[in-house]
Amino acid sequence: MPTFLDFEKPIAELEGKIAELRHLSNADDMNIAEEISRLQVKADKLLRQTYSKLTAWQKTQVARHPERPHFYDYVGALVEDFVPLAGDRSFADDKAIQGGLGRFRGTPIVIMGHEKGTDTTTRVKHNFGMAKPEGYRKAVRLMELADRFSLPVVTLVDTPGAYPGVDAEARGQAEAIARSIEACLKVKAPFVSAIIGEGGSGGAIALAAANHVIMLEYSVYSVISPEGCASILWRSATNAQEAAEALKLTAADLKALGVIDEIVPEPLGGSHRAKDQAIAALGDAIERALQSMHNQDGPTLREQRRDKFLEMGRRGLSA
Structure with missing residues (x-):
């Protein structure tokens, strides 16, 4: 059960x-x-x-369900010949962001994403999906590799946010996130991102500035967690439910706002109740998105991606 x-x-x-x-x-x-x-x-x-x-807060709880499929569940089911690549070639290998090369339904790709872990041991190992600067620098390295060999990029986002520790700040967390976003926008290859659980703050957008952004039905995507927002505005995390509604963090909200491009329905009760079905559905959505970009050249893909995110900023300023 x-x-x-x-x-x-x-x-x-x-x-x-x-x-x-x-x-x-x-x-x-x-x-x-x-x-x-x-x-x-x-x-x-x-x-x-x-x-x-479901309310926005209840969807947040479903997005955080410990039994939801994680990065390696999707990779194991959808990617053949996966070869993990480690390290940022500067400081260390961050375990919160995993990635490498593989074949997605016959197509060579670079795939990366957040891994939260499945039990106490692996959650600690992967730092609960909260990456440090070396994680984002590893992501930049993988995106540059994809660009060099014209390989499509697929990212799976599932993080409460970037790691906020003193050691991460000392090593340039904000700069690393900014560089990762910049790398996303520079890639001259098809780029698809999927929010599979939590999409928290800069820790998420650092891997999600893609041509086509997908959200699973019960995933969430926001500039801050409901608890964090409530702590700032009401000085108490007990107002998290109210904050969740105000943040417009559900897939339906973000599709209406034009922040994401597609919602993938989940099995009744959430992805954790029928993992194989949920993974296959997301795989189909990723395949469709990649096929839609197959005949577009690199500069066109890059310009389309940049214009898409600049337009979001213009809408925000005019709102």
């Missing part, structure tokens, strides 16, 4: 009862299939009703 979020407690109770009945049926050979079927219909209906009216 999946890990249930706070707002899913009624669903958890029903699915718990179903699991108990199935256990009894298996152990005692009791004919309770009809009762299980009735409860399953009820649970499915409740799940559908719940997810049809």
Whole structure:
């Protein structure tokens, strides 16, 4: 059974009862299939009703679900012959940003993204997806490699934000993020980015200044986390729900604002409930986006990308 979020407690109770009945049926050979079927219909209906009216804060919780597919889940399912590339050739290898070369459905690509980890050990190893300067400098190195060999770039974004520690600031965190954004805008190859969980602040945009930006249905993308916003505006993180609504961080909000280009629907209950289905759906969206850019030359792709983000700035100034 999946890990249930706070707002899913009624669903958890029903699915718990179903699991108990199935256990009894298996152990005692009791004919309770009809009762299980009735409860399953009820649970499915409740799940559908719940997810049809999620608030921005609830979608944030789904985006942070620990069992959502992460970078290596997508790479393992979608990329053949993946060769990881490590290090920024200056200081260290940052584990929060992973990347390398591989074949995506027959096409050679450079793929990179944030990796949060799946348990305590790997989360600590990957610093919970919060990259340090060397992570963004590694991303720049990979984008320059893609540019040199005219390889499409695919990025998978899933981070609460760049690492805010003193050591990261001492090594030029802001400069590294700016250089990564600059590298995104300079690439003369097809560039697709997907927000697969959290897209937090500069830590996200550093990998997401792409020609085509995709968001999974229950992912979020914002300049600051709801808790961070609430702490600044209300001096208390308890106002996070209110902040989430104001930030317009959901996929539907950002599509309406023109910040992203496409929303990929998730399986009922979120990607963590049907990982293979969710990964395949995102793979199809990435493939369509890359195919749409196949016949465009490098300078055209670069200009289109730059104009797209400059236009967002102009809209912001005129709003």
